[in-house]
Amino acid sequence: MKTIIHDLPEQKASLLSGIQAHIISADGKYAPCQGCFGCWTKTPAECYMKDALHTACRTIGHADELVIITENCYGAYSPAVKNVLDRSIGLSTPFSTYRGKQMHHTLRYGKKDRLTVYAYGDMTEAEKATFQYMAERNAINFGFRSFSFTHLKSLEEMEGMKL
Amino acid sequence: MKTVFINGSPKKKMSVSAHLLGMLRLFVRGEVVHEQVRNQADHARVLDAIRDADKVVFGLPLYVDGVPSQLLAFMKEMEQFCKEQGLHPKVWVLANGGFIEGSQNKALMQVFECFCRRSGLQFGGGLGIGGGVMLNVLRILLLVYLALFALRALSGEPAAAAIDFAKQLGMILFFHLGVLFYGIPMGLKVNRGRECGVHYTRVMLPSFLFILVADLFFILISAFKGGIFRGWLAKK
Numbered sequence: 001m002k003t004i005i006h007d008l009p010e011q012k013a014s015l016l017s018g019i020q021a022h023i024i025s026a027d028g029k030y031a032p033c034q035g036c037f038g039c040w041t042k043t044p045a046e047c048y049m050k051d052a053l054h055t056a057c058r059t060i061g062h063a064d065e066l067v068i069i070t071e072n073c074y075g076a077y078s079p080a081v082k083n084v085l086d087r088s089i090g091l092s093t094p095f096s097t098y099r100g101k102q103m104h105h106t107l108r109y110g111k112k113d114r115l116t117v118y119a120y121g122d123m124t125e126a127e128k129a130t131f132q133y134m135a136e137r138n139a140i141n142f143g144f145r146s147f148s149f150t151h152l153k154s155l156e157e158m159e160g161m162k163l
Numbered sequence: 164m165k166t167v168f169i170n171g172s173p174k175k176k177m178s179v180s181a182h183l184l185g186m187l188r189l190f191v192r193g194e195v196v197h198e199q200v201r202n203q204a205d206h207a208r209v210l211d212a213i214r215d216a217d218k219v220v221f222g223l224p225l226y227v228d229g230v231p232s233q234l235l236a237f238m239k240e241m242e243q244f245c246k247e248q249g250l251h252p253k254v255w256v257l258a259n260g261g262f263i264e265g266s267q268n269k270a271l272m273q274v275f276e277c278f279c280r281r282s283g284l285q286f287g288g289g290l291g292i293g294g295g296v297m298l299n300v301l302r303i304l305l306l307v308y309l310a311l312f313a314l315r316a317l318s319g320e321p322a323a324a325a326i327d328f329a330k331q332l333g334m335i336l337f338f339h340l341g342v343l344f345y346g347i348p349m350g351l352k353v354n355r356g357r358e359c360g361v362h363y364t365r366v367m368l369p370s371f372l373f374i375l376v377a378d379l380f381f382i383l384i385s386a387f388k389g390g391i392f393r394g395w396l397a398k399k
Contacts, residue, residue, distance in 0.1 A: 033231065034173050035172065035174050035224065038388070038390075040385065040387040040390065041372040041381065041384045041388045042389060042390045042393075044390050044395050044396070044397065044399060045397075045399035046399065061220065061398065067356070073235060073239065074235075074238070074274045074275075074277040074281060075274055076230065076271060076277075077229070077235075078235075079232045079236035079239065082227070082232040083233075085232075086226045086227055086231060086232050088227075089227065094384075094385060095379050095381065095396070096265050096374040096378060098370075102264050103267075103370055104262065108397075109399060116188065124280070126273075126276070127277045127335075129273075130270065130274060130277055133269070133273065134228060134270045135367055137228040137270050141227065141228055160239075
């Protein structure tokens, strides 16, 4: 099973119809992370804020693959998508280890197969390089064995694409 | 010359970003304004503060290799605002991450460079610090040592107390060496409106020791908050 996080506008959400996946719609109707670490120290893998992202980390945690479809924002995810990722650190445990020769948290749900990132919208070369690097870093951080990053010049490119 | 310090941490209390901005502020003369972007409600006020600013310094924590989402939302509005108003303040970035390697702030720093280019702002450089949370622990420790010193000094052994306190102060300074080495020049450059380049540093502790300290820290906090007894490491 895979999980898809997307910030597609409503009229384009049909691009995801028929796909077998847990879909997290990054519509921004939820609060940003408060940095309290409660999802590690108080109520494991659960946020104290009981909105749509209350247990988002579990939805991502139980999937082998994560697909992210996001508008480009300075070579990074849109605020609404980044909000989902910020609220999902319960994917990890508070314990630390080495991964990719650097310090990272140990993984609550173990290693995962693949992180696939599609970014749409106008994008400069510097932003593409930044996003490629960001996806690579996120893959290490969240414990994905492989990752890919693709820039979509327009959402029409997604039609007929196998996600 | 007006400088706006923007804290991009959502935290009300014990924000390492606020602490670091407070230290950088010591070097900056002229009008200085401190702001914080915790949510949407802060946007209008902070944008108003940068309307007549020459310099903007962002202090922020590293969230999932990047900028915290609520600050990213502000940056999008700031881009529009600066373009509409024809504003071109110079921007510096003071980032801190929980992992010990300062270089883990690299993607975040690149995002700010892209933000500046898009918004027509000059990127003045930045400093990415690893092991940020420990700076909080160290400032608490400093207060504890200071209190102990005062108690001992008052109870009739000021000389011995002063020697011990000097040693403790030396240790705390040692952990801060990297932060001071890059932070002081950065403060001086921000003051003069100059570029300081992009640098990464850390709390001066080997990573295996830092990991040990971090693990102990989380065990204590989780025992206190009860998470340890609620399927602490389980696949929920």
